[in-house]
Amino acid sequence: MKKTIPLLIVILGGLIFVAWAFSPHYIIQEVFYNQFYLPWVYASSGFAMLLGVISLSMMHSNKIKRKGPKWQYSWFFFASFIVTTLAGFIGGTQKGGLLMWMFENMQMPMSATMFSLLAFYMASAAYKAFRARSPEATVLLVAAIVVMLAQVPLGVKISKHLPTISQWILDVPNLASKRGIALGVGLGSVATSLKILLGIERSYLGGGD
């Protein structure tokens, strides 16, 4: 019983959305979707956000209580959370307010800095990994150099054919492998969805069976 009811909810919910996707009938499109489902979605999204905030706060407060690894950083979470929330509620979210100032002068440069570190790791990884040790590695190396050069204005100065060659690499060999992966993922998703709808796949309910 503990698993039968959740299982029935999932199957019923799945079947309703299959009907919604394939049937243009008024009851499913208007009565169910527009009049019932959408208002519920709007109402529940606020609670979902609240749940997230409560969960995050509990996680950090427990960490501080237990003095877990790097527990001091959890204070930064509370400080940032309170300051940004107050800034938004008191000063508003438009330009000229404290929230926007913090966004432009703190969050934006800090986040961009973290992301830009990727360039350094990629440069170091490319230097270490790209060795022409085998014919396959050589093909990869040559393709990488051609695509890297064609991406930038300097590459076009070296040869006007570089962008064409690079586009061919992206459109033909790259797409062939991408499509293979995408088809595999797509078929796998359909199979898994069907297994869930038919009650064969139950691992999402937890437990061993």
Add this chain to the structure above:
Amino acid sequence: MNLFERMQKLDRRWIYIVVALAIIIPLMIPYDSDNVTTPPTENLYQMIDSMAGREDRAILMSFYHDAATMPELFPMEVAILRHAFERNVKVFALTWFPAGAPIIDYAINSVKEEFPNIQSGVDYCNFGYKPQAFAMIMGMGDNIANAMNTDAEGRKLENLPIMKGINNYSEMNLVVEFSGSSAGMTWIVYARPKFGLNVAVGVTAVMAADLYPYLQSGQLIGMLSGLKGAAEYEKLVDIFAAYRDPAIDYRVNMDEDGKKILPGRPFGREILDDASSLELSKITTQTKARFSHEQFVAFSSKYPEHLALLNSLREEEEGKAVIDVTRITPEMRDQMGEFLYRELNQLTRNTQYKFKVARIGMNAQSVAHIMIIVFILIGNIGYFIQKARGQNV
């Protein structure tokens, strides 16, 4: 450790220093370079441009990212907003991400500063953060005002002038999703098959390869990939949307035949392929507006009250009439008025920093890519020489 072993085991700190310098120096010293435009960028540009001046067409920009991916995505957003504002294309903006809401404000405010006539609720509408992407995407297919209800400022959508002629995806029939993931897929899977919505994406360079299959199949009508895509779009905006014909008087909205006068000009392959188009997309500072003699006569005849002033500023250079805007004193500026001053500045083809960020970034990326390739070659040279000598590698 011999030289060739060292070539293979360079300390990563040297790599970091060289890459840092390769990025910082070109950022500090911009130079003109040509970012060759690619079909995915051109297709998106043309699609947006096809809506120029139309009441019954609009684009939707979905900002599905946070500040971390802004260096790559923000220049794209600014370039598209600039294009839309130059060419009178209605713009709607939203985000499914709470952290995306300030990015919309920041982007719109940055561009709007240069367009004093652009108004919220009339020329653009910001929906702000909306939860439950799936429900909204499907809801907008039936009726945008019902699904979104209010804009970010809390105004009822149905009362806004921008909604005149805009009901659902039949009118707002292009969405551009900006993200550092394959989030654009949601639009392809749900909105495109059911409502025929045109979908385009602006993604970080690392995500571009994942989306190529959808571009080739036509499910995506265009794609801006990373900083390169943004640089290409900036160039197109400079050459076409920001173009000003010296002979046309942009103060009037209609010509003699009753046709709308729109700033800029339509996309043209022959213009793009012409070497002279590079003059319109320079990123170095330009201070001189150049006219042929016929153009100068046509331009100055638009301002008969300022003819003497324009003639006093006129110089001759290589058979062209030239006005150097740095010679305009504050008194002259007051005398000629803001419109003429802005038009002269626009005719210098000088691009403001915020509208050329991606192209400056691409210069840095050029040097960084070359340096990375040099490091790869150094490592491989060391490897092959050691291998040829029969030493362990």
